[in-house]
Amino acid sequence: MSVLTGSDILVTGGTGSFGKAFIRYALDNLDPNRVIIFSRDELKQWEVRQLFGDDPRLRWFLGDIRDRDRLHRAMHNVDYVVHAAALKQVDTAEYNPWEFVRTNVIGSQNVIEASIDAGVKKVVALSTDKASSPINLYGATKLTADKLFITGNHYAAAYPTRFSVVRYGNVMGSRGSIIPKFRALHAEGKSLPITDLRCTRFLITLPEAVQFVIDSFEQMQGGELYVPRIPSMKVTDLAQAIAPGAALHDIGLRPGEKLHEEMISPEEGRRALRVGDRYALQPDLATWGYVAPEHGESVVDGFHYRSDNNDEWYSIDQIRKILESDV
Incomplete structure (x- = not known):
């Protein structure tokens, strides 16, 4: 249980890709009293309501995390919060930096303060690989949000609320995935565009991401930043799994894009423990009584976790089987 x-x-x-997968898991496996969906787009809320047949356990709150008062209202008698709201498009962030700061940074602080005030027990915030050694505005806002959530445990030291963060990379099957585009181009007999033929990425599916978050609620004391230990893949292997025999062409890295996905930087690696299916970054300063897990294993000096230095890799056949499962 x-x-x-x-x-x-x-x-x-x-109402995003993760949110919909989490709602389905919660309704099917957690027997929740209520699942409150807090988002700002009424059309998306209506569309998601159709998916779940107006299940009476669901509550629909229109609101923006920039609005602290609305968050206070939505969190009344809430036990647990999953913070998945964010602006995420890298190129859009470069043109609209203040809007990303308002949502990803100020909005995150609003979630923290509303959670403490409402007496929420635990909050898990979703991060991104782009928050590790950020090279674009989006990544910088998410790194800031990560630090805000960890520091939120200081604010809440005399309260019951605790905060942790989970960080993972691109999710297979999520909104904005390259998979539908590759399939469409292959059906037209066209070459597939690869940003760089040397690119590697971590691979995680939506069900795996949801389970990782669920397990994080179980394990967290507050103050941990969790990173899943998952296999890597070559982007060219992903393309061949989607479209066997398709021609590929190199279009170069986009602004703000990395050749390899990084989830733990060398500097962060000094605080990393290997704990079962994950790495746990320990807080630098913990005034709320944090104790490192007894079963955590120290990592080697100079440890960092990047998709090209991983010790687990997916083959083309393994990627194809995952795609066929319709994740």
Whole structure:
């Protein structure tokens, strides 16, 4: 039985790819009292309501995380919060930096303060690989948000609320995935554009991402930044799994894009422990009584976690089987 079983759960950004997968898992496996979907787009909320047949356990709150008062109202009697709301498009962030700061940074602080005020027990915030050694505005805002959530445990030291962060990379099957584009181009007999033929990425599916978040609620004390230990893949292998025999052409890295995905930088690696299926970055300073997990294993000096130095890799056949499972 999960700590979430029978509870009241709020999901910010709940109409996104992760939110929909999390809602389905919660309804099917957690027997929740309520799942509150907090998002700002009424059309997306209507579309997601159709997916779940107006399940009476679901509550629909229109609101923006920039609006602290609305968050306060939505969090009344909430036990657990999954913070998935964010602006995410890298190129859009470069043209609209202040809007990303308002949502990803100020909005995150609003979630923290509303959670403490409402007496929420635990909050898990979703991060991104782009927050590790950020080279673009989006990554910088998410790194800031990560630090805000870890520091939120200082603010909440005399309160019951605790905060942790999960960080993973691109999710296979999520909105904006390259997979539908590759399939469409292959059907037309066209060459597939690869940003750089040397690119590698971590591979995680939506069900795996949801389970990782669920397990993080179980394990967290507050203050951890969790990173899943998952296989890497070559982007060219992904293309061949989607479109066997297709021609590929190199179009070069886009602004703000990395050749390899990084989830733990060398500097962060000094605080990393290997704990079962994950790495846990320990907080630098913990005034709320944090104790490192007894079963955590130290990593080697100079450790960093990047998709090209991983010790696990997916083959083309393994990627194809994942694609065929319709994740």
